[in-house]
Amino acid sequence: MLTEEEKWRFDLHGYLHLRGAVPADDVRRMVELSDDWHAKPDSELPPPVSSYRDPSTDPTTPRSLNNVHYADDVFQRLTLNPEIMRVVLALTDNCPQLLAVSLTRNTQESDDIPFHGGFTGGIRNPANDYQAADGRVFTTFINAAVSLVDIPRGKGFVCVAGSHKSNFAKPEHVDIYSDPPDVDNVPAQAGDVVLFTELLCHGARKWTEPTPRRTVFVRYSTSYASWSPGLAPIAAHRDKLWPEVAELHETAGFQHRKEVVNRLLTDLGEDT
Numbered sequence: 001m002l003t004e005e006e007k008w009r010f011d012l013h014g015y016l017h018l019r020g021a022v023p024a025d026d027v028r029r030m031v032e033l034s035d036d037w038h039a040k041p042d043s044e045l046p047p048p049v050s051s052y053r054d055p056s057t058d059p060t061t062p063r064s065l066n067n068v069h070y071a072d073d074v075f076q077r078l079t080l081n082p083e084i085m086r087v088v089l090a091l092t093d094n095c096p097q098l099l100a101v102s103l104t105r106n107t108q109e110s111d112d113i114p115f116h117g118g119f120t121g122g123i124r125n126p127a128n129d130y131q132a133a134d135g136r137v138f139t140t141f142i143n144a145a146v147s148l149v150d151i152p153r154g155k156g157f158v159c160v161a162g163s164h165k166s167n168f169a170k171p172e173h174v175d176i177y178s179d180p181p182d183v184d185n186v187p188a189q190a191g192d193v194v195l196f197t198e199l200l201c202h203g204a205r206k207w208t209e210p211t212p213r214r215t216v217f218v219r220y221s222t223s224y225a226s227w228s229p230g231l232a233p234i235a236a237h238r239d240k241l242w243p244e245v246a247e248l249h250e251t252a253g254f255q256h257r258k259e260v261v262n263r264l265l266t267d268l269g270e271d272t
């Protein structure tokens with residue numbers, strides 16, 4: 001499901017840039033919902049949508065609204081997006097679990113996001129691991145960053161390409177504003193997805209454009225990772241999810257093949 005070039009690129013860099021993965025109508029709808037919900041306090045949001053950090057006590061942290069897929073179909077459709085899932089299935093060896101969906105807004109008032117993540121040797125965390133062998137790439141914790149706006153060069157997502165398999169600590173002076181080849185910035189168009197292993201050292205530069213940056217972060221892990229069991233699905237709101245999305249959320253053993261995976265593989269023309 002990954003081309004040889006994509007495998008080479010993901011192994012080398014720790015991320016893939018999927019261009020035009022999300023239909024324009026869906027992007028428009030998500031921008032509309034972002035502008036509506038981000039204008040409201042948490043008390044007026046459709047449950048179980050809520051801020052990751054309370055904006056009244058953390059006003060400069062980019063506000064991230066969690067659980068948005070319970071509140072509108074467009075986000076459920078995004079969790080099953082064929083281009084995103086083509087890559088997620090390959091990277092999890094057909095054992096994916098949906099962890100979280102958050103709608104984030106960065107404005108000129110928002111803080112930048114310093115580098116975090118990155119492997120610096122030692123024993124790997126099995127819930128956030130990366131391996132490449134037998135002509136395949138494999139990772140256990142994935143973030144699909146879906147951009148809803150155009151990101152000019154020099155702004156937005158940055159990473160230390162290759163740091164998902166680095167063995168040495170990053171020098172202090174290499175930061176989110178450093179230049180290539182130490183730091184990669186990924187300019188993107190609305191509807192593009194930057195899909196990365198959370199093991200990659202990554203962050204975001206300060207947003208200086210007059211209109212907000214709007215991004216949906218869809219996080220996946222392997223189905224058998226149980227380090228965030230409280231995340232999903234939320235029992236009291238499970239009936240708001242499509243059956244396939246609820247199943248995608250479930251923790252399951254690595255020998256178990258989810259029905260949603262078989263359906264996606266069939267749609268992708270793969271042998272189930």
Ligand SMILES: O=C(O)CCC(=O)C(=O)O
Nearest residue numbers: 113156157202203204217
């Ligand atoms: O805003 C970004 O592109 C980076 C977000 C980030 O650092 C994260 O989701 O962990």
